[in-house]
Amino acid sequence: MEGKGNMVLEAGVNRAYEVLLDPAVLEKCIMGCKKLVLVDDNKYEAELSIGIAAIKGNYSSTIEILDLEEPRHYKLAVKGEGAPGTVEAVGIVDLTPDGESSTLLNYSYEAEVGGKVAMVGQRMLGGVAKLVIQDFFKKLGKELKRMEQSA
Amino acid sequence: MKPAKFDYYRPKDLPEALSLLESSGFDGKIIAGGQSLVPIMNMRLATPECLIDINGLQDLNFIESDDRVLKIGTMTRQNTVETSQLIKDQCGLVTEAVAHIGHLQTRNRGTIGGSIVHADPSAELPLVMMALNGTLHISSEDETRSVKAEDFFLTFLTTDMMPNEMLTEVHLPIWKGRVGSSFQEVARRHGDFALVAAACQLELDAHDRISDIRLALGGVEAIPLLISDAKELLAGERLTDAALQKVADVVAGSVEPESDLHASAAYRTQLAKVLTTRVVHQAYERAKGSAVCP
Amino acid sequence: MDKVIGKAVTRVEDMRLLTGQGKYIDDIGTPAQTFQAAILRSSSSHANLVSIDTAEAEKVPGVKAVITGEQVKKYLEPFSVGVSAPVHYYPIAVDKVRYVGEPVAVVVAKSRYIAEDAMERIKVKYEALPPVVDIEGSMEEDAPILHENVGSNIANHRTFHYGKVDQAFEEADRIIKHKYLFPKYTATPVETYGIIANYESSENQYTVHANFHGPFVIQAIMAQALKIPSNKLRIIVPKDIGGSYGIKAGTFPYMVLLSVASRIAGCPVKWIEDRQEHLSASSSGTDRVTYIEAAVKNNGKVTGLRMKMIDNVGAYIRAPEPACLYRTHANSTGAYDIPNLHIDAYAIMTNKLPTGLIRGYGGQELYFPLERIMQRVAFELNLDPADVIRENLIKKEQFPYKTASGGMYDSGDYMKGFELALETGKYEEFRKKQEKARKEGKIVGVGLACIVEPSGSNMGYITVALTPEERAKSLPKSGCSEAATVSMDPMGSVNVRISTTPSGQGHETVAAQIVSEVLSIPADKIKVVAELDTSTSAWSIASGSYSSRFASLGSSAVFYAAHKVKEKLMKIASHQMKVSESELELRDGAFYEKNDPTKKYALKRAAGSAHWNPLSLPEGMEPGIYETYYYSVKAAEPPDENDLINSSVTYGFVADLVTVEIDPDTGEVRILDYVTIHDAGKLLNPLIVDGQIFGGLAHGLGGALYEELVYDNKGQLLTGSFMDYLCPTAPEIPNVTIKHIETPSPMTPLGAKGLGEGNTMSAPVAVANAVSDALTPYQIEIDTLPLSPNRIWTLLNQAKQNKNKEVTV
Missing domain, CATH: 3.30.465.10 (Uridine Diphospho-n-acetylenolpyruvylglucosamine Reductase; domain 3)
Structure with missing residues (x-):
């Protein structure tokens, strides 16, 4: 499963970059994130509950932020393991300044699901993956906006 | 393939069911026929803590x-x-x-x-x-x-x-008048979830011109997709091949299906086009053949 | 009494099956204090097992034991395999996982619910390794290796050269070749695997109830793996098995796993496989790549064949693989008279579910390329495909026909069967209709397939996997033994015990028919016992239900056992009546003097005296009536030093004609008509025969149009439920016409041959040929399956685009 998208962030590129990588923000924006603990430089362990409607699985996950090129580029790698199987996703984020207080965010992702969910979920997995990723960036955008407004 | 533990309630009437639902918060789940819920519970893809069985609510x-x-x-x-x-x-x-x-x-x-x-x-x-x-x-x-x-x-x-x-x-x-409808789908086998499904209902005036039409597609998006342009494209006219083609093209341009095991995005788009023309055509023919309602 | 053999007698099994009184594995009850097992399975297709933390799972109330590979290994040796590559296969992952679904731990608990609760608390750490799933990709130099000690992913490789292949190709007018891929698909019985295993330390014995149907050579393999004498592994097969189609031969690793689980947990353990486990981790057919080349004369005569076939046996090669490559070895040239043959055979391993028996075993993989290339020969030479088949079919007068690879086709009239198919399917008429339909923009086509259906496997064929030098080092293997016991009790009632472990084919009915006719007793008075118990039944390594062997072998054993009883009773009657045996005849339950029919001696009385009055028996005769016959066939010889092997005992024939229409807009294939002509020698029960043919055809149509175990390139299974693994259901089955011709087999006493697998072998390619025929105006080659609407539409769309391009150029 793969896809891409873009959105406009209502903040300058440096500020956007900083907020996007703020663990507190990540915790808020990752769907079903119950707990996010820093375990190493740019590496977190998280308890995620991912899914749609009543169909949810709990995954013990690691989230790593890689290829940091402040303030333009980074890579987010998520690996999760749980009773329903495994989830692996890599997202690449590129930020382009769009004036003083606006930034264009482009993202692309690749996600793979293994085990039980892969065996039975084919009909909807692609769509749901897209939904989960879109949800993440949408929340990031909102969170950034909220922080900018309150700042 | 056995479900995780859950509490089970079988309310006698709607107020009791709603009260149970209220008290179980986010953990409650209604079970009626169970044709989707039971398999996903057995596979433990869903693990509701509380099932409220409404099979006893015969008033419904x-x-x-x-x-x-x-x-x-x-x-x-x-x-x-x-x-x-x-x-x-x-x-x-x-x-x-x-x-x-x-x-x-x-x-x-x-x-x-x-x-x-x-x-x-x-x-x-x-x-x-x-x-x-x-x-x-x-x-x-x-x-x-x-x-x-x-x-x-x-x-x-x-x-x-x-x-x-x-x-x-x-x-x-309930539509009155010269009404025709059609439902068609392409599925791998009889009884399977549709790769793409299409539903259409339309009404004709006395001169076989379309006065109202509703068209929707399933299997192409996260929810059923209403083709709201259909009315604009077809209303006031008799159905022609060219008009049908136009609707099909609009459909093809507006769907963004996902690829899966059984159908690529391109194939789903093709099916959306084909089924659109088929259901609109069939609904139209059926409406033409229908007796004018008193 | 009238003839009973060959009559369409209704099945004695049906009353109990239809009234819920069948005795399947889940019906037979369990020993006291039996616990239930659930199996934790790998979600990774290829990884090192770093650690398994079972502590939390063990704390769940009701859990008796949580068992991992490390513990199991102590009680086991790896299963022995039929190849020289040192593949270590245990029934549970030990240091690595190699396919999604591989067992990683077994939880034994009071109930399956608790076991599954506990299973979720086991923490497994994997270290991911790159997977390999592509057949040819697995043979590349830098491919990830599944078994490091083997050094490559090739489990077996053999080449065979029969006749003057090079000469045939040099002298050919045309060489026609193509590559085909037969996909991985499976058999999906309604009843999944089920096992109740009990280890008794007092006797150091394992007793295992399982819906396992042989081949019972695997009993020896299991005992060896369990490191016990084989009489300490008692296998009991219930009376009823809810379908198998070969796949329940694959219960054996689980029988061993549950046996050890019982030993470690210290209690009897029961496990019923669920559907997801079945699809992901039971067994399946092999996917095969075949490069096929035909040396062809301009008149369509094929003079030589070269085939490179590569079977994907999945993550571990295990018994009876690589048999899929060799089961059809004798009939590699199908129904055709092709004397020159070269085969390059590989069994390779990838990160997919290990394979094993399924209905048609090897046949569909062989005939898909063979019958596709025959059609291609016709198309490339601009000949009618029917004429190409006619040109190449083995002629009636050539029987018994010795094939290039050592097969001995026992009997047949292939031309008659094929012409009957053409006539029944109105081939010429359809061709005219097709011409007209094409002008109207319709896409219709007709497909033909002629196949030889082998039945009654020669146990020697599996050793073809070894070179003649390797074979020379061990005991030769041959034969196709089957045993049956016929007994009469003191009141003259007949019991028959068979070891063919039926899974719904009606063996009880046919066995009763045979004994009824031999002993002149009504069939409904005969009781057939189908339970097999390795401690008390008469059985041999070949026993079981596979390779369509009941009609050719099981029935023969029953027939001869009944004859032994008849001979003994005749001796008793002769002694009592003081008339020589040659002057007696058996009819209507009594021996009659041929010359004086007023003098008779009831069968019941003869049996009675053997029990009640043994002193009245002829001098030296044992009391009682209890006769066992072990049957084998001389023709089932071991492979010779030139690798010639008659891999089966009898060879039937199937000619199919199928017509299809394809929706040009959606790519959906609709079967208009399916005609299938069978020659299975003498039919023992035409009702059962047609039932078997319908079932085999449904499975074949599944392979043609619907069924595939799909893996992504990471080795994840994508078809883990019946929502995505599509078995055809009743509405998907088209109009079918079945006709028979009967050329009796000289190999078997009743002239019968096996059947029931034929259309599983033929239907995939027959439908592919029909679709390919329909699509000839678009120049589309069908080289893989299943023919899903998505696949057909994509091909059509590409062809149309190519055509448009040509036009614009």
């Missing part, structure tokens, strides 16, 4: 009509819907669509409400609700409200309903 098993609106209770079995002469006479699109749901055995158990609230993007009943813009009647302990289908389906398996709410009945408008 009904089919009524006041000649303007057809009302179906949420607990009405799909097979009852399929074999109802009243529904066939007043909303034949439903009858035609329900025959495509699974198998006789699953339709004997599955309910109309269960299928709608499960909101599977390829399922027949959500598609028909969207095509006819039916109204969903929803209750919680505090209030009763109604939502149009166009506002009800949000995304995959997700509707406008809150965890403390329950669908009680669905209302479908």
Whole structure:
């Protein structure tokens, strides 16, 4: 499963970059994130509950932020393991300044699901993956906006 | 393949069901026919802590009509819907669509409400609700409200309903006049979820010109997709091949299906086009052949 | 009494099956204090097992034991395999996981619910390794290796050269070749695997109830793996098995796993496989790549064949693989007279579910390329495909026909069968209709397939996997033994015990028919016992239900055992009546003097005296009536030093004609008509025969149009439920016409041959040929399956685009 998208962030590129990588923000924006603990430089362990409607699985996950090129580029790698199987996703984020207080965010992702969910979920997995990723960036955008407004 | 532990309640009436739902918060789940819920529970993809079995709520098993609106209770079995002469006479699109749901055995158990609230993007009943813009009647302990289908389906398996709410009945408008409808789908096998499904209902004036049309597609998006341009493109005219082609092209341009194991995005788009032309054409022919209602 | 053999007698099994009184594994009850097992399975297709933390799982109330590979290994040796590559296969992952679904731990608990609760609390750490799933990709130099000690993913490789292949190719007018891929698909019985295993330390014995149907050579393999004498592994097969189609031969690793689980947990353990486990981790057919080349004369005569076939046996090669490559070895040239043959055979391993028997075993993989290339020969030479088949079919007068690879086709009249198919399917008429339909923009086609259906496997064929030098080092293997016991009790009632472990084919009915006719007793008075118990039944390594062997072998054993009883009773009657045996005849339950029919001696009385009055028996005769016969066939010889092997005992024939229409807009294939002509020698029960043919055809149509175990390139299974693994159901089955011709087999006493697998072998390619025929105007080659609407539409769309391009150029 793969896809891409873009959105406009209502903040300058440096500020956007900083907020996007703020663990507190990540915790808020990752769907079903119950707990996010820093375990190493740019590496977190998280308890995620991912899914749609009543169909949810709990995954013990690691989230790593890689290829940091402040303030333009980074890579987010998520690996999760749980009773329903495994989830692996890599997202690449590129930020382009769009004036003083606006930034264009482009993202692309690749996600793979293994085990039980892969065996039975084919009909909807692609769509749901897209939904989960879109949800993440949408929340990031909102969170950034909220922080900018309150700042 | 055994479900995780859950509490089980079998309320006797709607107030009791709603009260149980309210008290179980986010952990409650209603079970009616169980044709989708039980498999996902057995696979432990869903692990609700509390099941509220509404099979005892026989007040919600009904089919009524006041000649303007057809009302179906949420607990009405799909097979009852399929074999109802009243529904066939007043909303034949439903009858035609329900025959495509699974198998006789699953339709004997599955309910109309269960299928709608499960909101599977390829399922027949959500598609028909969207095509006819039916109204969903929803209750919680505090209030009763109604939502149009166009506002009800949000995304995959997700509707406008809150965890403390329950669908009680669905209302479908009864079209009068020279009405024709058609439901078609392409599935890998009889009874499978559709790769793509299409539903159309239209009305003709005395000169065979389309006066109203509703067209919707299933299996191409996260929710049933209403083709709202259809009316603009076709209303006021007799159906021609060129007009049909135009609608098909609009459909092809507006769907963004996902690829999966059984159908690529390109193939789904093709099916959306083909089924669009087929259902519109068939509905049109049926309307032409229908007697003008008194 | 009238003839009973060959009559369409209704099945004695049906009453109990239809009234819920069948005795399947889940019906037979369990020993006291039996616990239930659930199996934790790998979600990774290829990884090192770093650690398994079972502590939390063990704390769940009701859990008796949580068992991992490290513990199991102590009680086991790896299963022995039929190849020289040192593949270590245990029934549970030990240091690595190699496919999604591989067992990683077994939880034994009071109930399956609790076991599954506990399973969720086991923490497994994997270290991911790159997977390999592609057949040819697995043979590349830098491919990830599954078994490091083997050094490559090739489990077996053999080349065979029969006749003057090079000469045939040099002298050919045309060489026609193509590459085909037969996909991985499976058999999906309604009843999944089920096992009740009990280890008794007092006797150091394992007793295992399982819906396992042989081949019972695997009993020896299991005992060896369990490191016990084989009489300490008692296998009991219930009376009823809820379908198998070969796949339940694959219960054996689980029988061993549950046996050890019982030993470690210290209690009897029961496990019923669920559907997801079945699809992901039971067994399946092999996917095969075949490069096929035909040396062809301009008149369509094929003079030589070269085939490179590569079977994907999945993550571990295990018994009876690589048999899929060799089961059809003798009939590699199918129904055709092709004397020159070269085969390059590989069994390779990838990160997919290990394979094993399924209905048609090897046949569909062989005939898909063979019958596709025959059609291609016709198309490339601009000949009618029917004429190409006619040109190449083995002629009636050539029987018994010795094939290039050592097969001995026992009997047949292939031309008659094929012409009957053409006539029944109105071939010429359809061709005219097709011409007209094409002008109307319709896409219709007709497909033909002629196949030889082998039955009654020669146990020697599996050793073809070894070179003649390797074979010379061990005991030769041959034969196809089957045993049956016929006994009469003191009141003259007949019991028959068979070891063919039926899974719904009606063996009880046919065995009763045979004994009824031999002993002149009504069939409904005969009781057939189908339970097999390795401690008390008469059985041999070949026993079981596979390779369509009941009609050719099981029935023969029953027939001869009944004859032994008849001979003994005749001796008793002769002694009592003081008339020589040659002057007696058996009819209507009594021996009659041929010359004086007023003098008779009831069968019942003869049996009675053997029990009640043994002193009245002829001098030296044992009391009682209890006769066992072990049957084998001389023709089932071991492979010779030139690798010639008659891999089966009898060879039937199937000619199919199928017509299809394809929706040009959606790519959906609709079968208009399916005609299948069978020659299975003498039919023992035509009712059962047609039932078997319908079933085999449904499975074949599944392979043609619907069924595939799909893996992504990471080795994840994508078809883990019946929502995505699509078995055809009743509405998918088209109009079918079945006709028979009967050329009796000289190999078997009743002239019968096996059947029931034929259309599983033929239907995939028959439908592919029909679709390819329909699509000839678009120049589309069908080289893989299943023919899903998505696949057909994509091919059509590409062809149309190519055509448009040509036009614009």
